[in-house]
Amino acid sequence: MTNPAGYRRPWPGTQPNHLHPPYVASIKRAPSKPLVYLPHTLSEVTGPTFDSSTVDVKAFDLTRQHHGEPLGERIILSGRVLDENGRSVPNTLIEIWQANAAGRYLHKVDQHNAPLDPNFTGCGHTLTDANGQYRFITIRPGEYPWKNHYNAWRPAHIHFSLFGSAFATRLVTQMYFPGDPLLPYDPVFNCTADDKARNRLISQLDWETTQPEHALGYRFDIVLSGRQATPLEK
Ligand SMILES: [Fe+2]
Numbered sequence: 001m002t003n004p005a006g007y008r009r010p011w012p013g014t015q016p017n018h019l020h021p022p023y024v025a026s027i028k029r030a031p032s033k034p035l036v037y038l039p040h041t042l043s044e045v046t047g048p049t050f051d052s053s054t055v056d057v058k059a060f061d062l063t064r065q066h067h068g069e070p071l072g073e074r075i076i077l078s079g080r081v082l083d084e085n086g087r088s089v090p091n092t093l094i095e096i097w098q099a100n101a102a103g104r105y106l107h108k109v110d111q112h113n114a115p116l117d118p119n120f121t122g123c124g125h126t127l128t129d130a131n132g133q134y135r136f137i138t139i140r141p142g143e144y145p146w147k148n149h150y151n152a153w154r155p156a157h158i159h160f161s162l163f164g165s166a167f168a169t170r171l172v173t174q175m176y177f178p179g180d181p182l183l184p185y186d187p188v189f190n191c192t193a194d195d196k197a198r199n200r201l202i203s204q205l206d207w208e209t210t211q212p213e214h215a216l217g218y219r220f221d222i223v224l225s226g227r228q229a230t231p232l233e234k
Pocket residue numbers: 099157159
């Protein structure tokens with residue numbers, strides 16, 4: 001059997017280099033030998049696929065997973081998922097995970113001396129609708145320290161995982177907030193050398209989805225491949 005047509009590989013300049021020495025973990029992770037080209041096969045271009053039966057319809061709202069509301073600033077996060085031709089990608093699974101408002105993850109390896117929030121787990125998921133649109137309700141995550149270098153602090157961010165239409169278009173990345181003063185100092189954000197590509201990781205304040213007396217809206221559109229692709233996390 002001949003192999004099915006594969007998806008296009010990342011457009012040059014849209015993705016971070018494997019090696020970015022200021023991000024210390026990339027020194028160990030980066031391949032030291034030339035990459036081996038692996039053609040896409042049926043399993044990478046045809047699945048997985050998702051429908052409403054595979055998701056919890058309430059999982060888009062991270063502020064309603066416990067008895068009380070989490071502490072912090074409530075935000076509404078939405079956007080569209082697009083392919084390289086600007087077409088919407090419907091029914092794709094989006095998962096997010098994040099620190100709480102104090103900058104602490106509910107995870108055993110997170111030992112940051114900041115309080116956990118009994119009303120916030122920090123994980124959610126949803127499917128895009130027929131127009132490739134998604135929406136989450138959550139709280140704005142806090143900045144947190146990490147041990148990459150002396151006095152290293154991550155800017156506020158939300159982790160995203162998307163499958164797109166198949167494994168070959170899987171995207172795992174981090175979304176940032178506009179105007180964050182830590183962005184110029186963050187080795188993870190700065191792994192992508194190209195300014196335009198890197199800035200596609202920053203969400204925009206969105207008056208369309210901001211709700212009076214309730215929550216600010218932020219917009220984060222995601223492009224899975226092509227010249228306008230959203231960079232992966234390295
Ligand atoms: Fe993080």
